[in-house]
Amino acid sequence: MIEPAFIVLQNIQDTFYTFLQNIRIVDLLDIIIISSFLYIVLNWLRQSASRRNLFSFLVILIVYVIARLTGMYLTELLIEGLFVIILIGIIVVFQSDMRRIIDRISNWRFFDISQPDSTDISSSIITEAVAKMADQRTGALIVLKGREDWDRHVHGGIELDGKITIPLLHSIFNTSAPGHDGAVLSDGQRILKFGVHLPLSTNLYKLSRGGTRHTAALGLSEKCDALVIVVSEERGTISIARNGQIRQLESHSDLKKHLDDFWAEYYQSSATSYKQWGERRSLKTALAAGSLAFILWLSFAYPSETVYRTYAVPIEYSNLESTPYALQDTVPLEARLTLSGSEQAFRTFEPSDLVISFDLSSEEVEDLELDIDSDNINLPAGLQFFEATPPALQLKKQYFVPAEVPVKVPVSGTIAEHLQFQSAVPSPETVTVLVDTASASIDSVLTEPVDLSQIEGQTVQQKALQLEGDSFRLPEQTSPNIRVTINVRKIPS
Ligand SMILES: Nc1ncnc2c1ncn2[C@@H]1O[C@H](COP(=O)(O)OP(=O)(O)OP(=O)(O)O)[C@@H](O)[C@H]1O
Numbered sequence: 001m002i003e004p005a006f007i008v009l010q011n012i013q014d015t016f017y018t019f020l021q022n023i024r025i026v027d028l029l030d031i032i033i034i035s036s037f038l039y040i041v042l043n044w045l046r047q048s049a050s051r052r053n054l055f056s057f058l059v060i061l062i063v064y065v066i067a068r069l070t071g072m073y074l075t076e077l078l079i080e081g082l083f084v085i086i087l088i089g090i091i092v093v094f095q096s097d098m099r100r101i102i103d104r105i106s107n108w109r110f111f112d113i114s115q116p117d118s119t120d121i122s123s124s125i126i127t128e129a130v131a132k133m134a135d136q137r138t139g140a141l142i143v144l145k146g147r148e149d150w151d152r153h154v155h156g157g158i159e160l161d162g163k164i165t166i167p168l169l170h171s172i173f174n175t176s177a178p179g180h181d182g183a184v185l186s187d188g189q190r191i192l193k194f195g196v197h198l199p200l201s202t203n204l205y206k207l208s209r210g211g212t213r214h215t216a217a218l219g220l221s222e223k224c225d226a227l228v229i230v231v232s233e234e235r236g237t238i239s240i241a242r243n244g245q246i247r248q249l250e251s252h253s254d255l256k257k258h259l260d261d262f263w264a265e266y267y268q269s270s271a272t273s274y275k276q277w278g279e280r281r282s283l284k285t286a287l288a289a290g291s292l293a294f295i296l297w298l299s300f301a302y303p304s305e306t307v308y309r310t311y312a313v314p315i316e317y318s319n320l321e322s323t324p325y326a327l328q329d330t331v332p333l334e335a336r337l338t339l340s341g342s343e344q345a346f347r348t349f350e351p352s353d354l355v356i357s358f359d360l361s362s363e364e365v366e367d368l369e370l371d372i373d374s375d376n377i378n379l380p381a382g383l384q385f386f387e388a389t390p391p392a393l394q395l396k397k398q399y400f401v402p403a404e405v406p407v408k409v410p411v412s413g414t415i416a417e418h419l420q421f422q423s424a425v426p427s428p429e430t431v432t433v434l435v436d437t438a439s440a441s442i443d444s445v446l447t448e449p450v451d452l453s454q455i456e457g458q459t460v461q462q463k464a465l466q467l468e469g470d471s472f473r474l475p476e477q478t479s480p481n482i483r484v485t486i487n488v489r490k491i492p493s
Contacts, residue, residue, distance in 0.1 A: 030301065031293050038289035057090060065299045122164050122189050123259035129169040130229055130238055131252040139233030140173040141183035141213055146225030146266055153223040157182060157196030164191055199223055206246060217241040227262045308386055310338045311351045319361035335372055336389040345382030369394055400434035400473060407431055408444045409484050413453035422487040424450050433472055440471035447482050459486050
């Protein structure tokens with residue numbers, strides 16, 4: 001009994017070590033980015049009106065992950081095949097939420113704004129006015145602007161742009177006044193409009209009681225981050241709707257705290273945002289996002305299986321000039337390499353970058369049997385050399401012995417009638433040539449010929465040395481050009 005338990009433990013330990021060896025910094029970054037994305041999505045779903053619909057998509061995702069992990073190829077293939085349809089479904093179902101996210105991003109503030117004192121005054125005024133209207137059973141609907149734009153969702157109304165005061169709120173919602181129907185839109189200390197029509201919610205199950213006024217409050221709270229206060233004409237209660245949820249307040253005085261919290265969040269200071277981050281709910285969401293990202297990464301990106309791929313790879317020989325030998329005949333210029341690694345590593349790899357290179361100046365290549373191994377291959381991270389065909393290269397070499405030989409300048413053509421050719425003097429007069437003594441010998445080296453028909457007087461020309469065949473070569477750093485001075489004499493007429 002002890003042995004299998006030990007083996008299991010050993011296996012877990014091995015898997016863990018392999019995991020640690022395989023994981024790269026970019027993988028950690030990958031997980032962090034996905035976690036952040038999931039954190040935003042989960043947070044949004046907590047507030048989203050369409051979150052019930054999410055359940056079906058979540059089931060499909062879970063089935064897909066299980067199918068992938070357990071190798072249920074047909075199921076995996078089916079879900080992948082339906083991917084576009086599922087994506088369209090997600091876009092249709094979550095379209096209003098997606099628009100909200102885009103709105104939210106476009107209204108993002110990179111530097112937090114501290115809360116102005118005026119909001120404190122506004123919350124006191126609104127609390128007092130609303131409490132009084134509730135006591136008097138005057139129906140009211142007051143919207144406080146959040147960060148998001150609401151223009152797309154609200155309709156009609158009369159422009160006001162006046163400072164919030166208790167008498168103003170009372171006069172607006174006075175049932176005998178023509179503008180009491182609809183909602184008041186406010187931003188900070190100002191009333192922007194009254195008599196505004198808000199979108200109605202379709203999630204009527206969230207309303208235990210209440211008619212269209214409460215439905216309208218809930219409706220707007222589902223579309224943007226505004227806070228909506230409802231005073232029920234029928235029951236004299238105060239309710240607040242926010243982030244797609246509506247709740248009736250226990251006591252009228254609770255409203256002040258809700259308003260203060262709302263504004264604190266709206267004009268969020270860094271201190272509050274850190275505090276919020278540390279809140280248990282946010283922490284839970286962050287943990288859930290991190291775990292989900294890790295599971296997704298393990299299922300889709302973790303290099304679990306080793307795959308083998310073979311490529312035709314060019315061979316380069318370098319520093320041949322600095323050796324006392326040359327390679328005989330034609331040398332192999334290509335070999336087939338088999339590499340091993342994860343599918344993920346192969347995905348980011350560019351086979352055309354691969355090259356086998358031999359530094360022939362190195363002392364190890366004495367016998368010129370060159371083994372192809374990982375030292376000669378520019379392997380990318382994550383891939384290993386498995387085998388090469390052929391596994392080694394057999395190259396024949398030629399040894400070269402230096403010989404100092406005179407330079408001779410041949411001449412061609414006929415010189416002009418009024419001139420007489422005297423001499424073509426090379427400079428330097430001798431050069432050192434490397435000679436493969438096993439197959440050739442040399443007693444002089446010729447330059448390109450001097451064409452006498454082009455000579456019009458004494459002149460100096462550059463002529464290249466003519467070394468034909470594989471048995472001769474010039475040492476490194478020797479110029480192949482020779483300076484030739486052509487001496488002529490004028491024939492007196
Ligand atoms: N879409 C809307 N946008 C803004 N205000 C609306 C909207 N629909 C209804 N109202 C307001 O709600 C009033 C009707 O309230 P209704 O009695 O139907 O709702 P309720 O939720 O039961 O409210 P109460 O508890 O005050 O009776 C309308 O007179 C109007 O002022």
